[in-house]
Amino acid sequence: MSFEDKVVIVTGAAVGIGKATVIAFAEKGAKVVVADIDVEKGKQTSSFIGGDAFFIELNVADRKSVNNMVKDVMNRFGRVDILVNNAGIYYQGDVIETTEEEWDKVMAVNLKGMYLCSHYVIPVMLERGSGVVVNVASEAGLVGIADQVAYNVSKAGVISLTKSMAVDFAQKGVRVNAVCPGTTETPLVKNALKRSKNPENERRKLEECRPLNRLGRPEEIAAAILAMASDHLGYATGSVLSIDGGYTAK
Ligand SMILES: NC(=O)c1ccc[n+]([C@@H]2O[C@H](COP(=O)([O-])OP(=O)(O)OC[C@H]3O[C@@H](n4cnc5c(N)ncnc54)[C@H](O)[C@@H]3O)[C@@H](O)[C@H]2O)c1
Numbered sequence: 192m193s194f195e196d197k198v199v200i201v202t203g204a205a206v207g208i209g210k211a212t213v214i215a216f217a218e219k220g221a222k223v224v225v226a227d228i229d230v231e232k233g234k235q236t237s238s239f240i241g242g243d244a245f246f247i248e249l250n251v252a253d254r255k256s257v258n259n260m261v262k263d264v265m266n267r268f269g270r271v272d273i274l275v276n277n278a279g280i281y282y283q284g285d286v287i288e289t290t291e292e293e294w295d296k297v298m299a300v301n302l303k304g305m306y307l308c309s310h311y312v313i314p315v316m317l318e319r320g321s322g323v324v325v326n327v328a329s330e331a332g333l334v335g336i337a338d339q340v341a342y343n344v345s346k347a348g349v350i351s352l353t354k355s356m357a358v359d360f361a362q363k364g365v366r367v368n369a370v371c372p373g374t375t376e377t378p379l380v381k382n383a384l385k386r387s388k389n390p391e392n393e394r395r396k397l398e399e400c401r402p403l404n405r406l407g408r409p410e411e412i413a414a415a416i417l418a419m420a421s422d423h424l425g426y427a428t429g430s431v432l433s434i435d436g437g438y439t440a441k
Pocket residue numbers: 202203204205206207208209226227228229249250251252277278279280300304327328329330371372373374375376377378379380
């Protein structure tokens with residue numbers, strides 16, 4: 192699988208799944224854009240990759256920030272081949288505990304962020320008649336996981352966004368797919384565990400609730416994102432791939 196000279200934007204690429212994804216694309220020859228709200232860690236990731244990799248400060252929930260990011264990428268490379276909508280945040284709480292502010296924040300980053308990035312990037316892809324968007328949804332978008340209602344709903348929305356965009360642009364050369372990771376060892380999960388009363392216990396529960404009896408590794412999710420973006424899966428659009436240790440197969 193080669194991505195030689197492809198221009199790839201990954202949002203939320205400073206750490207976690209996004210970082211593993213930009214590293215994997217760069218290893219396959221792509222020119223990667225590390226787009227993240229975290230300037231310090233984002234710059235660290237782009238300098239770790241070196242070569243053509245570059246960092247752009249981005250808030251996916253802010254229209255102007257997204258528009259500027261796409262302009263920057265076009266000025267530098269003149270094209271976008273692949274967009275990975277990965278940036279996401281997590282809040283815990285059922286529908287009673289979740290505040291309106293938390294609800295709005297999760298929707299703004301996890302769902303509107305993917306809409307905004309697609310809104311500005313897909314026209315650029317259409318000009319060349321080709322492109323692939325990979326959205327990072329979650330197992331939480333497929334089933335109701337307890338105590339994280341806003342997150343679940345945002346990820347279910349990402350799956351619908353994926354299918355909707357896939358049918359809208361299939362005839363125009365742009366494919367749109369989603370991956371649904373299960374719990375994966377990233378800062379997002381480590382921070383959520385730290386906030387729990389008994390992190391070790393919580394971790395064991397997260398492992399034991401899935402047939403493979405372990406958490407995922409960011410590199411394993413990155414591999415699925417690359418597969419979805421690759422020409423080898425050229426017949427896949429509107430596809431939703433679970434990589435969750437069997438969690439949603441039960
Ligand atoms: N880790 C998991 O278990 C898991 C499981 C399923 C789905 N996911 C999804 O995978 C994606 C990546 O998750 P992760 O675990 O690597 O998270 P993470 O918290 O480790 O990393 C997320 C990155 O997104 C960036 N970010 C946050 N808000 C942003 C914004 N408004 N604009 C731009 N960048 C922003 C952060 O700075 C960070 O670099 C998310 O969409 C998450 O919902 C994660």
